[in-house]
Structure formats: C-alpha cells, structure tokens
Amino acid sequence: MEALFSLVVGVLTACGIYLLLRGRTFPVIIGLSLLSYAVNLFLFSSGGLRTNSAPVIGASISPTDPLPHALVLTAIVIGFAMTAFVVILAVRARSELGSDHVDGQQGEEGDTR
Amino acid sequence: MSLLWIPLLTIAGIVVPVMTSRHGRRTCVNATLVAPLLALALALSQAPAVLAGDVVSLQIPWMPLLGLDLALRIDGLTLLFALLILGIGSLILYYAGHYLSADEDDGRFLAYMMLFMTAMLGIAMADNLILLWLFWELTSISSFLLIGFWGHRSDARRGARMALAVTGAGGLALLAGFLLIGQAAGTFALGEVLAAGDVVRASEHYTLIVALVLFGAFTKSAQFPFHFWLPHAMAAPTPVSAFLHSATMVKAGVFLMARLNPALGDTALWSLCLTLAGLATMLYAAWFALLERDLKGILAFSTVSHLGLITLLLGLGSPLALAAAAFHILNHAIFKAALFMSVGIIDHEAGTRDIDRLGALWSMMPLTGTLTLLAGAAMAGIPPFNGFLSKEMLLDQSLQTGLLGALSGIIPLLVVLAATLSVAYSLRLIWSLFFAAPKLTREEKAQPPLKVHDPARGMLAPGLFLAVMSLLVGLFPMTLADPLVSAASLAIQGASTPELNLALWHGLNLPLLMSAIAVAGGVVVLRQQRRFAAVATLFPARDASRIFEAAVVRVIKAALWLTLRLENGSLQRYQALLILCALAMVGIGLMKLDTLTGAAGLQSLDAMLVLGAALAIFGAIGSALSHRWRLVSILMLSVVGLMVSLAFVRFSAPDLALTQLSVEVVTMILMILALFFLPQRPPLLVSGRRILRDLILAVAMGLVIAMLNYALLTRETLSIADYFLRESVPGGGGSNVVNVILVDFRGFDTFGEITVLTLAGLATFKLLNRLKLFMPAGNVEGIRWSQQRHPMILAVVSQILLPLALLVSVYIFLRGHNQPGGGFIAGLITATALLLQYMARGHDWTRARLPVSYPVIAVSGLAVALATGVGSWLFGYPFLTASFGHFHLPLIGDFELASAMLFDLGVFLAVVGATLMILVNLGRVTTIHRPSLEER
DSSP states (O other), X not given: XXXXXXXXXXXXXXXXXXXXTSSBHHHHHHHHHHHHHHHHHHHHHTTOOOSSOOSBBTTBSSOOOXXXXXXXXXXXXXXXXXXXXXXXXXXXHHHHXXXXXXXXXXOOHHHHO | OXXXXXXXXXXXXXXXXXXXXXXXXXXHHHHHXXXXXXXXXXXXXXXXXXXXXXXXXXXEEEEGGGTEEEEEEEOHHHHHHHIIIIIIHHHHHHHHXXXXXXXXXXXXXXXXXXXXXXXXXXXXXXXXXXXXXXXXXXXXXXXXXHHTSSTTSHHHHHHHHHXXXXXXXXXXXXXXXXXXXXXXXXXXXXXXXXXXXXXXXXXXXXXXXXXXXXXXXXXXXXXXXXXXXXXXXXXXXXXXXXIIIIISHHHHHHHHXXXXXXXXXXXXXXXXXXXXHHHHHHXXXXXXXXXXXXXXXXXXXXXXXXXXXXXXXXXXXOHHHHHHHHHHHHHHHHHHHHHHHHHHHHHHHHSOOBTTTOXXXXXXXXXXXXXXXXXXXXXXXXXXXXXHHHHHHHHHHHHHOOTTGGGGGHHHHHHHHHHHHHHHHHHHHHIIIIISOOOOOHHHHHSOOOOOOOOOHHHHHHHHHHHHXXXXXXXXXXXXXXXXXXXXXXXXXXXXXXXXXXXXXXXXXXXXXXXXXXXHHHHHHHHTHHHHHHHHTTSOOOOHHHHHHHHHHHHHHHHHHHHHXXXXXXXXXXXXXXXXXXXXXXXXXXXXXXXXXXXXXOOOOOHHHHHHHHHHHHHHHHHXXXXXXXXXXXXXXXXXXXXXHHHHHHTTOHHHHHHHHHHHHHHHHHHHHHHTTSOSSOOOOOOHHHHHHHHHHHHHHHHHHHHHHHHHHXXXXXXXXXXXXXXXXXXXXXXXXXXXXXXXXXXXXXXXXXXXXXXXXXXXXXXXXXXXXXXXXXXXXXXXXXXXXXOHHHHXXXXXXXXXXXXXXXXXXXHTTTSSOOHHHHHHHHHHHHHHHHHHHOHHHHHHHOOXXXXXXXXXXXXXHHHHHHXXXXXXXXXXXXXXXXXXXXXXXXXXXXXXXXXXXXXXHHHHHHHHHHHHHHHHTTSTTSOOSSOO
C-alpha cells in the first residue's frame, strides 16, 4: 500500500510539474493545484497512514499523529488563497496584455515552445 | 563608566555640526570641537593608570550568545591612538573650518569627520574582536563618504569607490579571520585572545588566520600589493587626507597588526610576511614619491612608504623594534599631518598642487615655508627632529635581525636605500616649492606669475603647532614620548619591555653612519632627479585606477552575461532551471540513502484503495492531457480533489477531509468563473523538443518524489505527537486534537494564516479594479450561450438549502473543539451556501437581501482573533493563551466554552469574508456592477 500511495503522489507531482511548464496561464494554475494535492498528501503521510485512528480523544484507542493534519489543514486553506490570487492575476494579465501567455506575450512558435 | 563616555561623546559630536551649521562657520567648528576635546580629556584622565602599565576596561554584555560584548579598553596602544585620533583630529577639524570655501556644506563635512573619528576611536578602544570589526567597517564606510565628499568630481567618486572596494574586501577577510581566531581561542574577548596566543598559534588554521588578518590589515594600511588605492583617495579634501590618510585610518591596519601581535606574532610566518611586505612597500612607494608631480600624491606615496616602515618594524619583532614601531606611529602622524596641512595651504592659496608649476614661494609665504621645512626635515629623518630618532632605531634593529639567515644583511642595505629615497623626496618637496624657480612651459610663462601669501593665522596654527611638536619630541624624547611609547610597546608585546633609551646622540656608531650615507645619498639623488625621471619614462605608466576600473567592468560584464543567460524573461525557463536544481539536490540526498525500503512493516492493499488510486491517477493524467480543453481539465482535476478527500477519510483525518471537500467546491466555482475570462481554446504552438524536455523533467521529478515518499513511509519516525495528544484535553480543553492545535497550541500560525487569506482577498479586490474584459458571447463552436441566466429549479432549491446549510455550519462550528469541524470548515460551508444564492439568483438579488461588505467581515474576523490573543495579556498571560470552562445548556447538553472558541469565531469570519470577497467580486465583474474607471 505504501508503494501505491507513493505512486499516486509521484503521478500527481509529475502531472503538476508538466502542467507548470506549459506556456499558458490556465494549465499553470491547474498544475499548481495538482502539485498542492501532491505536497499535501506527502506531508500528510509523514504522520503515518493508519485506519480508524482519528486524532480525537476518546474516539479511537491509539490516535494517529495530529500535527501533520493541522499543518495540512492550514496548507489547504492557504493553497486556496494562493490559487484564488493566481487565478485573478491570470485574469488581470489577460485583460492587460491581451494574451494568456505566462511571459506576457502572444508569441510566435519560438516564444511559446 | 567614564570609558563609555569617550565614544559616546564623539557619537554625540556627529549631530552637533549638522545642528549648528546654520549659525555660521566659526560657531559650527567651535561647537563641534567640544566633544572631541572633552573625550580627549577623559582619555587623558586614564593616562596615569595606563602609563603605570594597567589596562582599564569596561564590559557590558550585548549579545552574549554571539560572543559580542560592548567591551572597551584603554592600554598603552589605545592611549597612543586616542591621542592621535582626538588630538590631531581636533587640530584638523579646526583647520578644516578655514580650509573649506564659504559655500561648502561644512555641517555635512564635519559630521562625516566626527563619524569617522568615532569609528576610529572604536577600533582603538574595542576589547572584543567582533566589536572591533564593526568599527573597522564603519571606518571604511565613513572614509568612502569623506573621499567622495566632492561628489560632483568624477575622480572623487572613482577614488571613493576604489577605497571602499579594496578596504571593504579586506574587512570581509578580516571578519573571517576574526571568526577563526574566536574559534581557536574559544572567545572573542580581546584580552583573553591576547592571553591565549599559544593556543591560537598552535591552531590548525593559524596560516589561514594570518593570511586573512594580514589581507585586512594590508588593504587598510595600503601595503604592497594593495597600495594602489591610497594615491587615488587624495581626491578627498585635504583635511580628510591629513586625518584619514596620514594620522589615522591607514594606521588602522598597522594598529591591528600591533594589537594582535601578542596573539599571532612571534612566528616565522608572521615575521616574514610583515618584513617582506614592509620592505617592498617602503622602497616601491618611496621611488614613486620621488617621481610624482602632484603634491598630495608625493605625500600619499610617502605615507605608504612610512607605513611600510612601520610594518617592517613590526615584522622584525624584537622588543626594541616594536617600541620603535609605536614611536614611529606617533612621529609619522605628527609630521605628516603637518605636511598635509601645509600642502593644503599652498593648494588653497596658489590654486594648484603641481610641484613643477610652483616654486620660489619662500619670500611670499615664509610661515608656510617654515612649517614645511620643519615637518619635511622630520620626514627626511634629519636630526634633531623626531623622525630621525625612530629611523635610527630602525637602522639599529635592521642590523640586529637574523630573519633571512645568511641573507639578513640585505635588510639594512634596503633600509638605507629607502632612507636615501626618503631624504631625496623630502628635500625635493622643500627645495622645489620654496627655493627653486618653477619649471614652467612656454604657455605657462606667458601667464602672470602666481601671487600668493601666507594664509590666516587660524589656518597656519595647527600645522605650525604640529611641526614644532616634531622638533620638541626630537629634542626631549624621554620627557615627551618615552612614557607613552613604553606603555604602547608593552601592549604590543604583551610582556614586560626593556628600558627605552630615546636620545638624539648615541655616540658614533654604525646607524649614525648609515643615516649620514642616506642624507648624502639623498642630496645626490635629488640633484640627479631629472635622470631618474627619464629612467622612469622607459616603463609604461600604469594607472592603478584604470586597471581597477577595467577589472570592475569585467566583473560587471561577466555578471551581466550570466544574468542574461539565466534570466531571459521566460517563466518557463526559470521553472525548468528551478526544477532541475531541485532534482539535483534531492537526487544527491537519495543517493546517500542505502536502501529505499525502511524497517517499518508494509500494509496490505484492498480493492477500495486500488480503485481510489486508479481514479486519482486517471484524473491527474487526464487533466494534464486535456489541458487545452479547459473545462474537461477542470473536471479531471475535481476527480483528483475528490480522491484526495477520500484518502483523508480513509487514513483517519476527518478534519482534513471536510476541509478539502469544502475547499474543492469553492475552488471549482472559482476556476469555472475564471474560464469565462480566459481564451477558450489556445492555439497549439509547441515544439516536440519542448514537450520532450518537459516530460523528462516532470517524470524525473515525479519519480524522485515517489521514491522519497516511499522511503519516508517505510521508516519509523520520531514524533512530538504524544505531547499534543496528552495535553489536548487538560491543556486546551478540547478532544479534537487537530482543532486544539490550530486554535490553541499553534494559534499564532493560524492567526498568520487567516491574515494571508484576508490579504489575498483584498489583493484580488485591487486586481479586479479597472479590468478590461474579453467577454465571449458563445463557445468555441460559435454556439451562443443560454440567455436563461437563473434557472428556476436551482433558485428554489438553493433557497431551501440555505437555512439548512447555515444550520450545519453552526453545528460544525460549535462541535469543532471536540469533534471534527471548526472555524475553517464552518466558514467554507457558509461561504458555499451563500455563493449558491449568488449563482442561483444573481448578484443584484442577493446583494439586495444581504447588504454586507465582505472585506469588513474578513477584517473584523482578524480583529476578533487578534483581540482574543491580546486579551490574554490582560490576565497576565502570553499572547494567545487560551482558557476554558464547562457550561451546561438545556437541550444541547454539556459543552465547553473556551476562549479558543472566540478565536475560532475570528477564523470563521475571516474565512467567510475572504472567500466571498474573492468569488463575489470576480462574479460581479460580469455584471453591470463591475468596478468602473472611477472606482479605484
């Protein structure tokens, strides 16, 4: 199971990175979201992957490590704030430059690569 | 405490000229003089104890963990320098009052001088290596300001830049050297370092320490091969040259070598470096002093030469040589400051510093002539002036040394040669200026001859005083100089010193003969000066500033080249490089790992896990493949988001699952909204090579991360979880540990986080202002979009759902401290419920029924959270300390009310406010209520 989990995280990372390297703003935003999922899962897994042991006192016999949960919860919300900002930045950039290219130019073949 | 007052007075003296400069030049100068004179009196009040051999010191802890204390000391060496800095400094400040022309900014000039004086005094008095270094850097900076005082002149700017670059580089090396010394000696306290000399010398880094410290000292004291900056620093106003470049700053390097002599000295390495550098500098600079035509240039090279002499004495290292070094520091400061003042007078009166254009000035300026004659004779080392005494001591010591083994005899020969050159350039200065006729070209002869006269008495007095002092010290050395020099050499040696016998007449001996040869030789050299000058023309002139500037230009070009390579304006390039670097670093880390699989046991798979993983992978790859079909890409992304939420459910993280799920909803709405404003189907303009490169990078990164995660998962980890699990109920009053961590244990983090969230919301507010819109009327295929804006079913259902959703959110909020839930999740649910209203009924309808300002809600949420934190101060607890109690409500039952709950309310409000701020604003842009050009 550990291998499967790692595989998922790796695939999410790879897809995220590939999208990050695209030349248009929208795929970059999607890539960023994918990468956030991967990072959150990675951090989350540092507390151990255990079933039926929620870190609520009294609800489970041996609760799992709550600290990564708190960190990831924070990361999810901050990630949302960041995504929102980047999305609106992309909208604004398109309205200012007339293009949604990340370098701010509607490029020829050479620029868009 | 009176020790502390000495630097404090000069610091206070920095602001005095700035404040008094509008009351006229004289008032300003007189007021500025008060502080250094008082400081001088204070320093002299310590003299009896210091001359008796004591070290007066003061320690005030400053940053004890870094070993940095505000530690000051006065020993013999400090006293000698304090006298030079404050005494000669005061004379020069007085002189500067007359030297500066009436329209110059004297307040700024004197303030810089006082800043420099403070820094220099700090170097002399510091009893802590780091403190010493701080002041050392301060002298570099203040001398930069002073050399570049006439900032409108390009030579001043260039000279200042060069001085700063060279001495600044030395300063950095010095810091490294000091840190190594501190490491070797185990302390930065100067007194202890000096006492631990044996430990430092035995340290494995001793060679490196010596190299670094000497690099700092040589650059500062313009020793060969770092001598080139000093002649260019002569672009400074003459009082600056007199103060910085004769009496004080360039002596800082010599001071440092003397100061650290007990800790670093007395080894072959140290002696050899100092002796060779000193000899080379002394000869080289004396030769150039002879050829130079600019008066200040002559003095600059002669200063370099004399600094070489002092370095040589420190290198010889015998007790008498060290005493002679201290003595020559004093003598040189006296006569060289006087000479600079006289050159300043001539420049001031005649308007030129070219030695060939000047001549026969004696009849016109007899007093200036007398001043130059006295001080010049001291520089030449002619009896009965003070320069003669210390030069005799050098000649004597150069005969004693066995440093170079059988080659040692070469040292006295070279010393005599340098002394000969020194006599020659000193005599040349006096002879050409005052007695010989000017060597004018034909055009210059056509102009009317120079009409000059002695300056006002105020300008002459300081120089004359110093010139007479150099005579008096020569005549009565035992009375005037011996106590101070003995105390200083005690400090340099760190052990008891032999009795000094400073006198003009030691009987007929070899040093006297060498002196006589030097004087006679000097006269001969002077008579043949033209021939020497002709020889010099055989060598191509090498302007150090040109070389330096060229080097600077080369560095800038290289930096530019590199920058253009790395930073070509393409975000994709930066990211690729960044990922490549990350790959390399993680790769190195993985290589150091013996095996990927750790000791922890592996868990088995089941069907649900495999299905979930397959769906997540499908979603991720799908969204990457379909990134040009943007709506499809978003849908694929939402599959991944859902699977991540389910993973949180499966692996015992209910809070995370709830948060992820509600964030997912909001994010999807946001992205679909954004799609409306972005191009629907971007053109496909991409080369196969680029795709391959990106694929390789992405797959490599994914692989590395997967391996890393696997390695992490299969290893037992140490965790601080126990603390939180143990303390959650008794310490935080809640059984949902995650929530207790968020609002209590790590409340400060959470506070920072909601601040970021609010800021992001406010920033989008600004970004959406005055937005030019590209609003398509239909989709890519050209089909117009539906005109039915608000479908009836959605409107009705959303209205029914709203109270239910709000109820759920209150429930989630209230139970958050003990069960999965809390402010974050409740806030997101509320925001979603309200958003549904906007979507179903439109902006106007909702706005009319919910007339609230979301920024106000978000900021008030922050305020509530902050108030909760600050509130704990009222009860005498640190920021954000939570307290709680149990309450009983009918129907709902027993529940806890903690102050953390109030904090969570702040979180709730901030989340609701910020989320709606972002989404409602973006949605609003499509309506007639979009922010107009007027609204800013």
